[in-house]
Amino acid sequence: DAKTTQPNSMESNEEEPVHLPCNHSTISGTDYIHWYRQLPSQGPEYVIHGLTSNVNNRMASLAIAEDRKSSTLILHRATLRDAAVYYCILKETSGSRLTFGEGTQLTVNP
């Protein structure tokens, strides 16, 4: 499984944008980039995914570098409820498992 690298932790202030980086230099041409987050005492929650183009949904935006070796999850206005561990995962089109790393612990300050 291709590996991703994320910072262990990040901090943000409430109502400010947050940019969560992820490096995946060994990504293959068919790997999708998925983001999940896990709030305390809950299971992971799907956030967004993409292949080559930037993606937007109601939760976040995903910016993918042109060479696909890195990506950034963007939360446009952080709230206290966004405090969670964020996981960046490469998912094979032919495979079906999610390989979680240690993720980024996001702290949102009021």
Added chain:
Amino acid sequence: DAGVTQSPTHLIKTRGQQVTLRCSPKSGHDTVSWYQQALGQGPQFIFQYYEEEERQRGNFPDRFSGHQFPNYSSELNVNALLLGDSALYLCASSWPDRNYGYTFGSGTRLTVV
């Protein structure tokens, strides 16, 4: 619309015992995956079931087995429990297209004493 439902929410077992955890997938989903999450770590893939068959398996011993029923619900069985099996067990469901997001349940917290 109910999401993924797991039962029980908490469980305490003794070493050497056997345990069965249950999962009902989100409505419309027919693929179920199981993950183990130790404290402070990311979830680790155990196996996935589709059309009542194990389709893919992670690096877990044969003590871990599963089953999927015709209504797509699933069970995870762990035999000969070890202290190291203490973890949060998560069930995730999805549609057949493997590149949609997965929906996770809140998990079963298993403690082996």
